[in-house]
Structure formats: C-alpha cells, structure tokens
Amino acid sequence: MAKNWEDSMKYLTLFNKLFFTATVCLSLITGMAAADDYPTKPVEMIIGFKPGGFSDAMARKLSEPLTEALGQTIVHTYKGGAGGSIAATAVAGQPADGYTLVVATSLTFAFNPLQGKVTYTKDDFDYLLTMARFETAFVSLASKPWTDFPSMIEYAKSTGKPLRYGTLGPADRTQMEAVAAATGVTFIPLPIKGGANMMQSILGDHVDFGISGGPHIQYVKSGEMIVLAASGSDPLNSTPDTPTMTSLGFPAVSYNSVIAAPKGLPDDVKAKLEAALIKSAIDPRFQDLVQQRFVGITPMGTEETSASIDTISDEMKAILAAKGN
Incomplete structure (x- = not known):
C-alpha cells in the first residue's frame, strides 16, 4: 500500500511538472502570437493640447497614414494643459501594451519633471518618434x-x-x-x-x-x-541665417513634437510602432503640412528621440543651475 502511495506521488509530481511546462510554453506562444497580431484593436492617441491647435493638426494628419500602416483606427483623446503634463501623467499609468500613445513636446518629458510638479520622470516612457521641431x-x-x-x-x-x-x-x-x-x-x-x-x-x-x-x-x-x-541650438527653417542661442553663448531651449508610450513596451510591439510612425511621418500627407509651417525635420525614431530627450534634460538642468536654482 505504501508503494502504491509512493508511485501515485511520483506520477502526480511528474504530471505537475509537465502541466507547468505546457502552461509556460502556451503562454509564450500566446504572447508571441499576440505581439505578431498587434494591434488587434484601435490605438488611443492622447494629445496633450487643446483641439484645433497645430499639435492637434499634426497628430490628425499623421494618423491618416498611421491607420493604414497599423490596420487599426487611431482614436484621439484630448488632455490639454500644463505643457502636456496632464496627458503625460495619464499615459504613464497605462499598460505598456502599445494601445496608448501620448503626443506632447520634448519639454513635457525633459523639463517639466525638473520643476517637481509632476509625478512622472523622463524615464517613465518609451520614446517612439520626434516628428517636428517648432520654429521657436x-x-x-x-x-x-x-x-x-x-x-x-x-x-x-x-x-x-x-x-x-x-x-x-x-x-x-x-x-x-x-x-x-x-x-x-x-x-x-x-x-x-x-x-x-x-x-x-x-x-x-x-x-x-x-x-x-x-x-x-x-x-x-x-x-x-x-x-x-x-531659442534652441538648431538653425530655424524659415530664417536659417538667424543666430541660435547656443551660437550666441546663451542657454538653449529646444521645442520638439514627440510621441511616446508607457515604459516597458514589448520589443516587437515597440519595433512595429516605431516603423509605422516613421513611415507615417515621411508620408507626403504629413510632410506637406509640416513643410508649409516650416517645422519639418527628418523624423527621429526611438534611439534618436531618447537621446534627444536626455540631451534636452541635461540642457535644462544647466539652465536651472545658471539662474541659481
């Protein structure tokens, strides 16, 4: 009887191991399939400014080719105010699944957290695209x-x-x-x-x-x-001979239009989003808009945008130090 009990326990242990292994494999396969199928529902784009402004116009124009690239509708939500911080705060708390994006400026991420009035930091986001540089x-x-x-x-x-x-x-x-x-x-x-x-x-x-x-x-x-x-370190598109604050030896402040997502996107989802956003940003429909307003640049993807945010953050820290904060 004792032997039967031992045999039963061995079989039960073996069954549990096999079940656990199968569950893990199934989860991995399901996760891979989910990433391959992304997106399977509309993507929400939260715009950190009020409707009707130029940031809204850029987001809407970009969404036309982006809808085609992703095969899903782009839903626009507006959370204007505080230089984009209201929208950024809302997005920072969302799941990092690729279904929530935020449109804001470089300063929303690189400067606003330095003032101590927001609950997020620049490291709470995955940066996907810099689509324009304002003629500031x-x-x-x-x-x-x-x-x-x-x-x-x-x-x-x-x-x-x-x-x-x-x-x-x-x-x-x-x-x-x-x-x-x-x-x-x-x-x-x-x-x-x-x-x-x-x-x-x-x-x-x-x-x-x-x-x-x-x-x-x-x-x-x-x-x-x-x-x-x-105001920044780059020449203006409309008046390229105008000196920059950097060239004059003064602190520079750059204003770029950036799209980000909550930190922690799966690598394949991030790669698919980045590719779709860059493709949309070079689409003639979007370029026609930004070139007319002299804010067009060569779109920057994840790596360049992340580096740009870090650089601007360092510049803003230096400005704060220079003015005695």
Missing part, C-alpha cells in the same frame, strides 16, 4: 532700436531700461532668467496664452519682444517683425 524664436517689431538679440542686450545695457517680454510658459521664463543672470539685464515677463495672442501683444507694442513657435513667420515676411534669435 525670440521676435520683436522691426521698428525697435535693435536688429538682433545681441544688439537688444547692448541697448538694454546702454540705456539701463528693463525689457518687457511675452512668455508662453516656464521654460522660456527660465531661459530668460539665465540670460539675465549672465548679462545683468532686467527682463520683465508678461504671461501670454497662445501664439495668436503673442502676435497681437508684439504688434500692439505691449511687449518689447516675445517667444513664438511659428506664427511670427508671416509677419517677418511682411516686414513687420524681425527674428532676434532661435
């Missing part, structure tokens, strides 16, 4: 007594007058605080919501200069405004 520049009326950023600084120094500037958010304010620390010039920030309001503030001479992501181009062409400097 400092601009002023052409009738002002300066012709570029250095001559504006010299004017302020020689007259002792403070300069009023239109600011769109904490990043450009932080940048100008660092410039103030380096030059001794006093800058008075006037918060302004939106590019259209910024243009009206500059045209109405309510500010001496302002930060613009692109709406200024038409006024530069008409001769009403001049571009003082590119």
Whole structure:
C-alpha cells in the first residue's frame, strides 16, 4: 500500500511538472502570437493640447497614414494643459501594451519633471518618434532700436531700461532668467496664452519682444517683425541665417513634437510602432503640412528621440543651475 502511495506521488509530481511546462510554453506562444497580431484593436492617441491647435493638426494628419500602416483606427483623446503634463501623467499609468500613445513636446518629458510638479520622470516612457521641431524664436517689431538679440542686450545695457517680454510658459521664463543672470539685464515677463495672442501683444507694442513657435513667420515676411534669435541650438527653417542661442553663448531651449508610450513596451510591439510612425511621418500627407509651417525635420525614431530627450534634460538642468536654482 505504501508503494502504491509512493508511485501515485511520483506520477502526480511528474504530471505537475509537465502541466507547468505546457502552461509556460502556451503562454509564450500566446504572447508571441499576440505581439505578431498587434494591434488587434484601435490605438488611443492622447494629445496633450487643446483641439484645433497645430499639435492637434499634426497628430490628425499623421494618423491618416498611421491607420493604414497599423490596420487599426487611431482614436484621439484630448488632455490639454500644463505643457502636456496632464496627458503625460495619464499615459504613464497605462499598460505598456502599445494601445496608448501620448503626443506632447520634448519639454513635457525633459523639463517639466525638473520643476517637481509632476509625478512622472523622463524615464517613465518609451520614446517612439520626434516628428517636428517648432520654429521657436525670440521676435520683436522691426521698428525697435535693435536688429538682433545681441544688439537688444547692448541697448538694454546702454540705456539701463528693463525689457518687457511675452512668455508662453516656464521654460522660456527660465531661459530668460539665465540670460539675465549672465548679462545683468532686467527682463520683465508678461504671461501670454497662445501664439495668436503673442502676435497681437508684439504688434500692439505691449511687449518689447516675445517667444513664438511659428506664427511670427508671416509677419517677418511682411516686414513687420524681425527674428532676434532661435531659442534652441538648431538653425530655424524659415530664417536659417538667424543666430541660435547656443551660437550666441546663451542657454538653449529646444521645442520638439514627440510621441511616446508607457515604459516597458514589448520589443516587437515597440519595433512595429516605431516603423509605422516613421513611415507615417515621411508620408507626403504629413510632410506637406509640416513643410508649409516650416517645422519639418527628418523624423527621429526611438534611439534618436531618447537621446534627444536626455540631451534636452541635461540642457535644462544647466539652465536651472545658471539662474541659481
């Protein structure tokens, strides 16, 4: 009887091992099949800005070829506010399965966490695509007594007058605080919501200069405004001869349009998403839009975008240090 009991236990142990092995194999096969079949349902694209803006326009235009590349509908959800942080916070907490994406700016990931007002870090995301670089520049009326950023600084120094500037958010304010620390010039920030309001503030001479992501181009062409400097380290597409803040020896702030997903995407899902997004970003339908607005770049995939976010984060840390934070 004891022998029968021992034999039964041996068979039971063997059965459990075989069952466990089969379960693991089945799970692996199922997981592989799921990844191969991805996506099997619509993909949600959460846009970190309000409907109707240029970021919305880019996301929608990109979604046309992306729908074809993935074979699934792209559903748009809007969570505007806080420079994209509301959307990024919502996406960071989602499953890393490739069905939730966020459209925001490089500063959403590289700068906002440095201010200590968000619950995520730049390392909480898988970066998939940089699809555009905004034509972000400092601009002023052409009738002002300066012709570029250095001559504006010299004017302020020689007259002792403070300069009023239109600011769109904490990043450009932080940048100008660092410039103030380096030059001794006093800058008075006037918060302004939106590019259209910024243009009206500059045209109405309510500010001496302002930060613009692109709406200024038409006024530069008409001769009403001049571009003082590119806010970042890369030359502008519309006025390539304009000096960059980096070339002038001042801190640079770059504004790129980025698509990311929650950290931890399966490698094959990430690769499929990256390939589909890059294919969509070079599609003529998308390129026509971004080239018309002078924000077109060679799209950057996962590796380049991740490196770019790290670089911008380091630059913003240096700016914060330069202004004494």
